Amino acid sequence: MESLNGIAFFVQAAETRSFSEAGRVLGISSSAVGKSVARLEERLGVRLFHRSTRSITLTAEGALFLERCRRILCEVEAAELELSETRLAPQGKLRVSLPLVSGLVMPALTAFMHRYPAIELDVDFSDRMVDVIEEGFDAVIRTGELADSRLMSRQLGTFKLLLVGSPRYFSRHGIPRVPADLAQHACLQHKFPSTGKLEPWPLRMPAGTAEPILPVSMVSNTTEALIHVARDGLGIACLPDFMVRDAIVAGELVTVLDDFNQHQGTFRMLWPSSKHLAPKLRVFIDFMGTELFKT
Numbered sequence: 234m235e236s237l238n239g240i241a242f243f244v245q246a247a248e249t250r251s252f253s254e255a256g257r258v259l260g261i262s263s264s265a266v267g268k269s270v271a272r273l274e275e276r277l278g279v280r281l282f283h284r285s286t287r288s289i290t291l292t293a294e295g296a297l298f299l300e301r302c303r304r305i306l307c308e309v310e311a312a313e314l315e316l317s318e319t320r321l322a323p324q325g326k327l328r329v330s331l332p333l334v335s336g337l338v339m340p341a342l343t344a345f346m347h348r349y350p351a352i353e354l355d356v357d358f359s360d361r362m363v364d365v366i367e368e369g370f371d372a373v374i375r376t377g378e379l380a381d382s383r384l385m386s387r388q389l390g391t392f393k394l395l396l397v398g399s400p401r402y403f404s405r406h407g408i409p410r411v412p413a414d415l416a417q418h419a420c421l422q423h424k425f426p427s428t429g430k431l432e433p434w435p436l437r438m439p440a441g442t443a444e445p446i447l448p449v450s451m452v453s454n455t456t457e458a459l460i461h462v463a464r465d466g467l468g469i470a471c472l473p474d475f476m477v478r479d480a481i482v483a484g485e486l487v488t489v490l491d492d493f494n495q496h497q498g499t500f501r502m503l504w505p506s507s508k509h510l511a512p513k514l515r516v517f518i519d520f521m522g523t524e525l526f527k528t
Contacts, residue, residue, distance in 0.1 A: 239273040240302045240403040242266050243281060247291055247299050248369050323512040324351035330373040333360045333455045337475050342525040345517065350515050361427045365503055371514050372504040387502045387518060390526030393474045394435050394496040401466040410494050412436045412445055419450035419468030426454045432472045435496030458523065500525065
């Protein structure tokens with residue numbers, strides 16, 4: 234049991250990058266955490282942390298050991314759950330990262346909270362590519378294909394990027410008929426927060442024509458800001474269909490260049506493959522898989 238405690242103390246220290254913060258979370262003194270880690274290092278014969286007066290950082294050996302320790306603690310948690318929690322309603326803290334598309338995720342998220350009031354959600358809204366394991370998330374929702382072999386995934390639904398503008402804008406500036414016409418229009422563009430690069434518009438170019446250089450009228454690191462600007466008649470934006478659906482039905486936005494649009498995107502739920510599917514995580518995956526794209 235002392236070895237298991239030492240592993241738990243080590244993992245907490247690694248995740249918080251602080252003995253004092255780890256002690257606060259664990260309800261023990263920082264010196265107790267430090268001594269436990271020191272005993273663990275002595276037993277293993279390796280140094281797990283680089284220490285300074287202000288912070289601690291993992292050594293290469295510590296980073297390798299951390300991944301193994303997380304698996305060990307997940308197995309212990311799984312064993313405990315099998316014995317004590319499987320008959321209980323899903324409960325406990327669930328840390329998730331969701332994209333900055335509140336119009337899509339919030340209805341499903343609030344419905345989940347009504348259904349499972351004993352689950353405490355710790356939600357990080359961000360469009361950046363978080364490191365699910367290193368940052369300690371139970372699950373994240375992101376677009377694209379799975380590229381991390383440490384993760385499991387489930388497809389939640391598909392979407393399409395649409396080029397949209399307001400009827401007022403097009404009455405003043407004309408409707409683009411081919412992609413090359415966009416060079417004469419005000420373009421409202423999305424910038425990836427993680428790279429600072431502009432998101433390409435999904436244009437299928439006619440044979441023998443080059444992709445136009447899009448004039449930049451506005452750049453934003455969140456797509457939700459662009460829809461307001463587009464609705465106000467200030468330019469053309471490239472936005473997900475679920476975000477503009479209501480505005481299109483209301484006549485506030487119209488699509489253009491549909492015949493030249495070649496986009497198809499996918500939302501996925503990702504979670505650590507070593508993570509035991511505790512009841513709280515299992516019901517979250519199942520619920521979002523059913524409700525997120527429910528129409």
